[in-house]
Amino acid sequence: MKGTLRRRAGSIALIIGFFAFWQFACAAFGIKDIVLPEPSQIIVTLFDRLPAIWPHAVQTLYATLIGFGLGIFFGVLIGVLIGSSRLAYDTAYPLLVGFSTIPKVAVVPIFVLWFGAGTVPAVLTAMILCIFPIVVNVATGLATTEPELEDVMRALKASRLDILLNVGLPRAMPYFFASLKVAITQAFVGTVIAETVASNRGIGNLIMIASSNFDVPLVFAGLLILAVLGVALYVIFSFIEARVTGWTRRTDEFALG
Amino acid sequence: MMHAPLAATASMDEPALEPFVQLQDVTHTYGRLSRTVTALDKTNLKIEQGNFVALVGPSGCGKSTILKLITGLISASSGAVLVAGREIGAEPVRVGMAFQNPTMLPWLNLRDNVMLPLKIVPPFRQEYRRKRKREYRDRVEALLAQVGLAGFSDKFPWQLSGGMLQRASLCRALIHEPQLLMLDEPFGALDQFTREELWGVMQNLWLSRKPTVVLVTHDLKEAAYLANRICVMQARPGRIIDDNEVPFPRPRTVAMTYEPGFVSLTQRLRELIVAASPSQEVAP
Ligand SMILES: Nc1ncnc2c1ncn2[C@@H]1O[C@H](COP(=O)(O)OP(=O)(O)O)[C@@H](O)[C@H]1O
Ligand SMILES: [Mg+2]
Numbered sequence: 236m237k238g239t240l241r242r243r244a245g246s247i248a249l250i251i252g253f254f255a256f257w258q259f260a261c262a263a264f265g266i267k268d269i270v271l272p273e274p275s276q277i278i279v280t281l282f283d284r285l286p287a288i289w290p291h292a293v294q295t296l297y298a299t300l301i302g303f304g305l306g307i308f309f310g311v312l313i314g315v316l317i318g319s320s321r322l323a324y325d326t327a328y329p330l331l332v333g334f335s336t337i338p339k340v341a342v343v344p345i346f347v348l349w350f351g352a353g354t355v356p357a358v359l360t361a362m363i364l365c366i367f368p369i370v371v372n373v374a375t376g377l378a379t380t381e382p383e384l385e386d387v388m389r390a391l392k393a394s395r396l397d398i399l400l401n402v403g404l405p406r407a408m409p410y411f412f413a414s415l416k417v418a419i420t421q422a423f424v425g426t427v428i429a430e431t432v433a434s435n436r437g438i439g440n441l442i443m444i445a446s447s448n449f450d451v452p453l454v455f456a457g458l459l460i461l462a463v464l465g466v467a468l469y470v471i472f473s474f475i476e477a478r479v480t481g482w483t484r485r486t487d488e489f490a491l492g
Numbered sequence: 493m494m495h496a497p498l499a500a501t502a503s504m505d506e507p508a509l510e511p512f513v514q515l516q517d518v519t520h521t522y523g524r525l526s527r528t529v530t531a532l533d534k535t536n537l538k539i540e541q542g543n544f545v546a547l548v549g550p551s552g553c554g555k556s557t558i559l560k561l562i563t564g565l566i567s568a569s570s571g572a573v574l575v576a577g578r579e580i581g582a583e584p585v586r587v588g589m590a591f592q593n594p595t596m597l598p599w600l601n602l603r604d605n606v607m608l609p610l611k612i613v614p615p616f617r618q619e620y621r622r623k624r625k626r627e628y629r630d631r632v633e634a635l636l637a638q639v640g641l642a643g644f645s646d647k648f649p650w651q652l653s654g655g656m657l658q659r660a661s662l663c664r665a666l667i668h669e670p671q672l673l674m675l676d677e678p679f680g681a682l683d684q685f686t687r688e689e690l691w692g693v694m695q696n697l698w699l700s701r702k703p704t705v706v707l708v709t710h711d712l713k714e715a716a717y718l719a720n721r722i723c724v725m726q727a728r729p730g731r732i733i734d735d736n737e738v739p740f741p742r743p744r745t746v747a748m749t750y751e752p753g754f755v756s757l758t759q760r761l762r763e764l765i766v767a768a769s770p771s772q773e774v775a776p
Contacts, residue, residue: 383595387664390563390589390674391612401608405599482599482648 272452277459280452288441288453292460295426295438298354299468302361303422310366310418311411314373318407319399324378331374335367340428347433357429357437364425365418372414376407409483412476419468427461510577511538512704513562513672518571519729520557531557533729534571542702546709546719548761550769554730555708556592559674562706563589575672586613588670588703590678594657596649602660603645606632609668616668635663638693640686654681659690666697673705679714688746691717695743712758712765713749716740724761726768734764 254274260266261273268276281288317327342363346356380403388398430439438457445453515537522529531554539545547555560566561573564580576585588609596605610616610628620628636645639659649657658681665673679687695718698705709715715722716738724734738757740748748754 383591383593384597386560386565386591387589387595387597387608388612389565390587391609391668392564392587393612397612401611402597405597408599482650 269449269451272455276452277455281456281459284453284456288438288456288460291436291438291441291457292464294354294436295357295423295430295461296464298357298430298437299361299419299422299426302358302425303365303419305358305362306365306369306418306422307415309362310369310414311373313366314370314407314411315377315399315404317370318374318377319395319403321378324374328374331367331371335371339364339425343429343432346429352433352435354434354436356433357426357439360429361422361425365422368414368417368421369411372410373407376410377403380406409476409480412472412480415472416469416476419472420465423461423465423468511574512541512543512576513537513539513706514572514574515558515561516572516574518561518568518573520554520561520566521569530729532561532568533731535731537723537732539704539706541704544698544705544707544718544720546707546715546722547725548709548712548715548722548765549725549730550727550765551710553725553727553768555725556676557730559589559676559706559708562672563587563674585672586668586670587672587674588665588668589674590658590661590665590676592676592680592708594649594654594661596657596660596664598649601646601648602636602641602652603629603632605649606636606645606660606663606667609664613668632663632667635667636660639663639690655683655686658682659686662690669701669703671703673703675705675707675709677708677710680710687711687714691746694718699742712761713754715761716754716757717744717746717749722761724764724768727770733768736761 257271258274261271272280317323317331339360343356343360346359350356350359377399384402384406385398388402393401426437427439427442430437431443432439434440438461442454442457445451445457515535518532518535519530520532522531535554535558537558547558549555557566561568562575562580564573567573567580573580596602597608600608607624607628610624610631611620616628633642633645636642639662641656641659641663644652644656644660652660658678662675662678665675665678679690682690691714697703698718705719707715707718719738722736722738723732724736725731726733736757740754
């Protein structure tokens with residue numbers, strides 16, 4: 236308990252120290268606004284122009300969450316298909332790794348080609364980026380289920396569906412929730428990338444326009460918004476993960492004796 | 493009162509014409525290619541309905557393998573395994589199994605772990621949604637209390653000792669009133685007193701419902717206390733080399749286990765097993 240408190244205090248001090256150093260360096264070395272604005276100025280810009288920034292933030296959050304939702308749906312579906320048999324898992328895994336190493340920014344132009352500029356490419360890019368961690372984790376969680384746990388069900392002549400619902404999926408839950416933390420940040424990255432390339436709304440677009448106008452404080456205000464949203468989403472899903480899958484941290488060997 | 497499937501009820505009441513469980517020339521080999529282990533070699537075994545059979549033998553002789561074959565968890569390399577006259581999987585028989593390890597699902601508390609068979613096995617599963625909150629729950633609590641786990645049903649597996657988990661695992665094997673009960677060293681991790689107490693619980697259960705039981709155990713006293721018949725197996729490749737009726741009257745008591753007839757039976761079994769063990773595996 237004391238340890239965590241000290242670590243928390245440490246990280247907060249480090250964050251504050253980072254911004255203080257930034258502020259100090261800008262003043263001490265006379266760095267121009269157009270290169271690197273002071274943190275205080277970024278915050279002032281953020282509040283001054285909040286009415287203009289806000290709709291963009293909402294748009295980005297909206298596209299991210301829809302993409303994330305779709306990513307969860309299809310990710311779990313594909314993950315279950317791949318993870319439910321050892322053969323499918325062993326066969327599909329290399330393909331999966333291959334796909335996930337493609338720089339997914341490259342798909343944005345394709346989506347624009349298909350669906351035109353706007354929200355759709357942003358949502359789809361977010362989905363594509365967040366789907367892989369979900370698929371891989373769900374499939375791994377299912378495929379690594381202890382045979383002993385499945386035997387308990389098989390001895391009761393349970394159907395494959397029963398085994399999946401009562402053993403496979405609960406067993407894969409910790410993996411699934413661990414992937415959500417990663418997936419939500421990935422979805423966020425996807426939205427912003429798509430917005431910078433092909434949208435007239437969203438924080439990504441705001442940053443693009445601000446930078447072409449050399450409005451550097453606004454660029455950084457956009458970044459700050461992204462950071463805050465990203466951290467908030469990460470924290471929310473970490474919290475959910477901790478609540479839902481508490482048992483994993485208590486069982487090292489799954490009580491198999 | 494639950495209603496068992498018709499076919500199963502009928503076969504319960506009629507005198508058994510053929511053995512309830514039958515292994516015919518069963519050979520089982522684990523692994524493949526050059527790295528194989530023949531766990532069972534042309535094993536034959538017949539168990540009548542409602543009988544209580546104990547399997548004893550040196551460790552690694554294939555006792556767990558026999559249980560897994562009868563339950564259908566593995567299928568024999570050759571030979572036939574019949575339950576209620578049919579190939580495994582086709583028979584409408586409720587089976588309960590307590591594994592050598594407790595294998596509780598770690599994300600469920602004891603109550604839900606023990607209730608699992610009621611969620612899966614017909615005819616209970618049809619009523620699971622309606623009854624799980626009251627009737628099934630009371631049933632689980634009552635059974636847990638019977639094995640000394642009253643008040644623990646909200647605990648999770650990681651909060652309990654190995655012995656407690658094993659008792660819960662026994663409850664899980666019994667909760668759906670199986671017609672065929674497979675027990676793989678269910679009392680192995682328990683202390684002497686709890687073990688003897690559970691022998692009594694087990695005996696009463698058997699006397700009241702007369703399921704067909706196959707019990708694997710290392711404890712010869714336990715085998716002689718509980719079983720009607722004791723089959724001795726030889727070491728790899730496993731095979732049944734001796735089949736003893738246990739003549740003592742029921743209900744048996746722990747005191748009876750010190751009587752001369754009882755002691756001489758367990759001694760004879762001990763000698764058989766020592767003789768059946770491969771020499772390098774005999775403990776000093
Ligand atoms: N899954 C398995 N793969 C390979 N060998 C196994 C496996 N399970 C059991 N065996 C081997 O088969 C033999 C019989 O095993 P088992 O039936 O568990 O013995 P017992 O329960 O009598 O101690 C042992 O020699 C064991 O090493
Ligand atoms: Mg064994």
